[in-house]
Amino acid sequence: MTLLNIDKDMCKQDGLCAADCPTGIIYFKDKNHYPRLVPKGETMCLRCGHCVAVCPHGAMDHAEIPLEACPPIDKALTLNEAQAEQFLRSRRSVRQFKKRDVERDVVQRLIEIARHAPTGSNLQLVEWVVINGRERLREISGQVIDWMRGVLKVDPQPANRSYMPMLVKAWDAGQDTVLRDAPCLVVAMAPKADHNGLVNLTLALSYLELAAPVFGLGTCWAGLLQGALLSDPDLKSAVHIPDGYPHHYALMVGYSRARYYRLPARKAPKIHWK
Numbered sequence: 058m059t060l061l062n063i064d065k066d067m068c069k070q071d072g073l074c075a076a077d078c079p080t081g082i083i084y085f086k087d088k089n090h091y092p093r094l095v096p097k098g099e100t101m102c103l104r105c106g107h108c109v110a111v112c113p114h115g116a117m118d119h120a121e122i123p124l125e126a127c128p129p130i131d132k133a134l135t136l137n138e139a140q141a142e143q144f145l146r147s148r149r150s151v152r153q154f155k156k157r158d159v160e161r162d163v164v165q166r167l168i169e170i171a172r173h174a175p176t177g178s179n180l181q182l183v184e185w186v187v188i189n190g191r192e193r194l195r196e197i198s199g200q201v202i203d204w205m206r207g208v209l210k211v212d213p214q215p216a217n218r219s220y221m222p223m224l225v226k227a228w229d230a231g232q233d234t235v236l237r238d239a240p241c242l243v244v245a246m247a248p249k250a251d252h253n254g255l256v257n258l259t260l261a262l263s264y265l266e267l268a269a270p271v272f273g274l275g276t277c278w279a280g281l282l283q284g285a286l287l288s289d290p291d292l293k294s295a296v297h298i299p300d301g302y303p304h305h306y307a308l309m310v311g312y313s314r315a316r317y318y319r320l321p322a323r324k325a326p327k328i329h330w331k
């Protein structure tokens with residue numbers, strides 16, 4: 058099988074695939090010809106699947122993005138404006154979690170959804186570490202608190218980290234304000250070779266956090282953990298981030314104890330129309 062296979066019975070020779078190909082590797086002469094791959098097109102193909110997705114006739118098959126793996130869009134599931142706005146605005150950072158563990162297959166499903174987030178040049182280099190178990194997350198929080206204690210030893214009132222003494226005090230009183238007693242930590246990471254790594258994994262985590270409530274799950278970005286990891290790279294082993302993965306961020310995940318009834322207002326956007 059070549060990279061592109063065009064079903065000549067189905068193809069309407071409309072050139073839609075060629076017009077939408079981001080790297081221009083599909084040549085379409087005119088209505089009397091079928092589209093075809095340009096010489097060396099295989100090496101430039103992003104494997105993005107646009108040629109398959111844009112063909113209304115199901116005439117395009119791609120060796121690495123097979124037609125049967127690309128389900129048709131179900132129009133009945135399309136959100137209208139109000140549904141889209143409410144869906145996006147009702148995403149919340151959850152900081153109260155039930156004791157219940159998060160099942161492995163549910164995390165797997167979330168990651169399956171999140172992997173459809175866009176990546177620069179469709180590289181798809183984001184990888185995942187999943188750490189399950191409240192006790193294990195508590196240990197990680199403890200390591201972050203120990204790092205804070207070290208920072209406070211040098212500077213007891215750090216100007217840009219004024220929250221630290223309070224967090225350490227809370228920890229000593231038995232409260233985990235770092236990972237919020239979450240039962241699961243999902244770390245997305247990307248290797249050095251991924252120049253858009255942080256953007257790519259942030260988008261993937263955003264997809265994951267948007268999908269989570271469908272499963273009754275809440276998520277929260279682990280910014281305090283991130284601060285500690287960036288400041289003391291030795292801590293990266295605590296969350297199993299190997300060498301060579303400079304891009305990373307973690308989300309706490311767990312069944313939410315909180316429910317929300319309103320959509321909080323935000324600042325008006327500052328838009329610089331030019």
Ligand SMILES: Cc1cc2nc3c(=O)[nH]c(=O)nc-3n(C[C@H](O)[C@H](O)[C@H](O)COP(=O)(O)O)c2cc1C
Nearest residue numbers: 148149150151152234235277278279280281282321
């Ligand atoms: C990059 C990033 C890091 C964050 N880090 C933390 C954190 O460490 N702890 C926490 O409780 N919330 C954290 N948050 C959640 C924000 O505080 C939250 O998004 C913001 O207050 C708005 O609330 P909402 O997410 O419910 O809309 C973080 C959010 C982002 C985007």
